[in-house]
Amino acid sequence: MNDMNSDAQAQVAAYLQQHETKSLLRFITCGSVDDGKSTLIGRLLHDTRLLLDDQVAALEADSRRHGTQGGDIDFALLVDGLAAEREQGITIDVAYRFFGTDKRKFIVADCPGHEQYTRNMATGASTADLAVVLVDARKGLLTQTRRHSYIVSLLGIRHVLVAVNKMDLVGYDRAVFDDIVAGYRELAATLGIPHVTCIPLSALKGDNMLERSPATPWYGGETLLEHLENVQVDRDTRDPGFRMPVQWVCRPDLDFRGFSGTVVAGAIAPGAEIAVLPSGQRSRVARIVTADGDLAHAGVGQAITLTLADEIDASRGDVIAAASSPPEVADQFAAHLLWLGEQQLLPGRPYWLKIGARTVGATITEIKHKVDVNTQEELAAKSLELNEVAQVNLYLDQPVPFEAYAENRALGAFILIDRQSNATVAAGTLDFALRRAGNIHWQHVDVDKAARARIKHQQPRCLWFTGLSGSGKSTIANLVEKKLLAMGQHTYLLDGDNVRHGLNRDLGFTDEDRVENIRRVAEVAKLMVDAGLIVLVSFISPFRAERRMAREMFADGEFLEVFVDTPLAVAEERDVKGLYAKARAGEISNFTGIDSPYERPEHAEVVLDTTASRPDELASTLVRHLNSGV
Numbered sequence: 001m002n003d004m005n006s007d008a009q010a011q012v013a014a015y016l017q018q019h020e021t022k023s024l025l026r027f028i029t030c031g032s033v034d035d036g037k038s039t040l041i042g043r044l045l046h047d048t049r050l051l052l053d054d055q056v057a058a059l060e061a062d063s064r065r066h067g068t069q070g071g072d073i074d075f076a077l078l079v080d081g082l083a084a085e086r087e088q089g090i091t092i093d094v095a096y097r098f099f100g101t102d103k104r105k106f107i108v109a110d111c112p113g114h115e116q117y118t119r120n121m122a123t124g125a126s127t128a129d130l131a132v133v134l135v136d137a138r139k140g141l142l143t144q145t146r147r148h149s150y151i152v153s154l155l156g157i158r159h160v161l162v163a164v165n166k167m168d169l170v171g172y173d174r175a176v177f178d179d180i181v182a183g184y185r186e187l188a189a190t191l192g193i194p195h196v197t198c199i200p201l202s203a204l205k206g207d208n209m210l211e212r213s214p215a216t217p218w219y220g221g222e223t224l225l226e227h228l229e230n231v232q233v234d235r236d237t238r239d240p241g242f243r244m245p246v247q248w249v250c251r252p253d254l255d256f257r258g259f260s261g262t263v264v265a266g267a268i269a270p271g272a273e274i275a276v277l278p279s280g281q282r283s284r285v286a287r288i289v290t291a292d293g294d295l296a297h298a299g300v301g302q303a304i305t306l307t308l309a310d311e312i313d314a315s316r317g318d319v320i321a322a323a324s325s326p327p328e329v330a331d332q333f334a335a336h337l338l339w340l341g342e343q344q345l346l347p348g349r350p351y352w353l354k355i356g357a358r359t360v361g362a363t364i365t366e367i368k369h370k371v372d373v374n375t376q377e378e379l380a381a382k383s384l385e386l387n388e389v390a391q392v393n394l395y396l397d398q399p400v401p402f403e404a405y406a407e408n409r410a411l412g413a414f415i416l417i418d419r420q421s422n423a424t425v426a427a428g429t430l431d432f433a434l435r436r437a438g439n440i441h442w443q444h445v446d447v448d449k450a451a452r453a454r455i456k457h458q459q460p461r462c463l464w465f466t467g468l469s470g471s472g473k474s475t476i477a478n479l480v481e482k483k484l485l486a487m488g489q490h491t492y493l494l495d496g497d498n499v500r501h502g503l504n505r506d507l508g509f510t511d512e513d514r515v516e517n518i519r520r521v522a523e524v525a526k527l528m529v530d531a532g533l534i535v536l537v538s539f540i541s542p543f544r545a546e547r548r549m550a551r552e553m554f555a556d557g558e559f560l561e562v563f564v565d566t567p568l569a570v571a572e573e574r575d576v577k578g579l580y581a582k583a584r585a586g587e588i589s590n591f592t593g594i595d596s597p598y599e600r601p602e603h604a605e606v607v608l609d610t611t612a613s614r615p616d617e618l619a620s621t622l623v624r625h626l627n628s629g630v
């Protein structure tokens, strides 16, 4: 969620510098496609007269060409920048805009209202102090209003301004406004949003935007701009102490080693005692270096380079923190997730997790429940679909310094990234560490894999057979094991059908169960390889992600993916167990190749074409491959 691109970051920095002395309000706008959000921002920008003259001229020309407001200026065009978006009539990305008045400066993240663009909203919301939630007076509170408000509360925004827009279209009817206010206050109470202000307005006509409107004499509150200028946001009340995630280690020559990053909490001065996490090494700050010379102190939002009194190892992603109050370090968490992937979330599947400047491997170990964003009801779930929100348990492959999101957004927000496509598939917030991690330690054992392998006179391996049902995995694996046994080798064959009778008898054939099936058998295979055996695993293992997970559990060269390549038509023709016929007849569902996918391997070490050679020949090919020491 801290994913502002560097262009945007540079713009923000330049803007902040310009208006350094004024207080800053960061806010987001959320609303449905037609609520008039773009018009509202456009008018704010225009009426605060900070638009450049040539921008106004261009806008007037554009309004005549594309506008929907007759000859008048179409303020939405100011915001809906791109032609493609105009054609769709929706804004599709977060746009950061800057404006100011005599009293305050503002950064507004304009978040699109379309269903599938919740991700952008989460991006904008993660740095905002206040959310402007637009409600169309004619429509009242919509599913979208509830969803956005839920995300607003999830991301820790404590101030909501409910802009009840298009009051002109309901005759400035006070009863309509009061109804919406009552409904929203109820919603805010269930979500725990403490500060709610509701304003009746017409962004198009300008009512209650900058000046009190004569059309709403019954409304005695602030105008939109007054509220934005005056609201006191209660951010930064808790100071957890100094924190700076290391963005990069600056080492121009042997004499200088600096750690660069942006201060996300607290303040720092030369001489201050710091700890580097996760290692926990301590030192003192020697200098605070910037492009404009050394500083005597630095605070939140400043980009600095620290040099330390001692030679200490810190790398990108580490956190430098006040030694007296360092953040916790953990590898298991309770967290909230907003799922943004087109493909569903599957517990047990490995993802990348990016927190601050650090990227580590992560799996969701359990979905505690998902949340119906309309009712806040907690529902049981085995997987998550696009835009669903859930409370989950999370396991990382290495400990990271963190803080609960509620305490410190910078060290408590993360994103999940798909390992194959590198797409962002979730935005999340850390709630707390699960203590288990600290209490379970690796037990040291003296007899190791090498020793066990030595007395068996063999190199332990995992031969991972993958392919459709009926492709020939079991037949070939069985022959290979016999050949190895005859050569005096110590083996074990783990076959899907057999393991599913015991260890995995609780699992079926849904995607999530198959992920868990493969995770468990990969763990068992790993133990057996550790015991010094040559393990043959014969499972359909239809997904690339889990085969890759299995591969990554083994040392280099230990894992061999063996693709038993048989076209679906051939496997179906064989139909050894009569299962294809049943699947075609609709008696079995989720059958691989029929109504459940099989993702062909792309980098298998060995490919066995069962339409070209007999089982025995294929088994010999594989044994030869093994013995060739590849």
Ligand SMILES: Nc1ncnc2c1ncn2[C@@H]1O[C@H](COP(=O)(O)OS(=O)(=O)O)[C@@H](OP(=O)(O)O)[C@H]1O
Binding pocket: 468, 469, 470, 474, 496, 497, 500, 509, 513, 514, 515, 517, 518, 538, 539, 540, 541, 542, 577, 579, 588, 589, 590, 591, 592, 596
């Ligand atoms: N719906 C469905 N889809 C696929 N396979 C099914 C299904 N239902 C039962 N079977 C039988 O289960 C065997 C596959 O189990 P696996 O553990 O290898 O499957 S998976 O790796 O979890 O996908 C598979 O065995 P093989 O034919 O040896 O592959 C089938 O006999």
Ligand SMILES: Nc1ncnc2c1ncn2[C@@H]1O[C@H](COP(=O)(O)OP(=O)(O)O)[C@@H](O)[C@H]1O
Binding pocket: 467, 468, 469, 470, 471, 472, 473, 474, 475, 476, 538, 564, 574, 576, 609, 610, 611, 613, 614, 615, 618
């Ligand atoms: N070249 C071949 N390699 C492997 N199996 C073959 C081949 N040609 C025919 N078959 C037949 O295909 C069937 C494969 O079944 P099986 O080994 O149980 O597959 P899987 O374990 O992949 O489900 C067996 O009946 C086997 O005799």
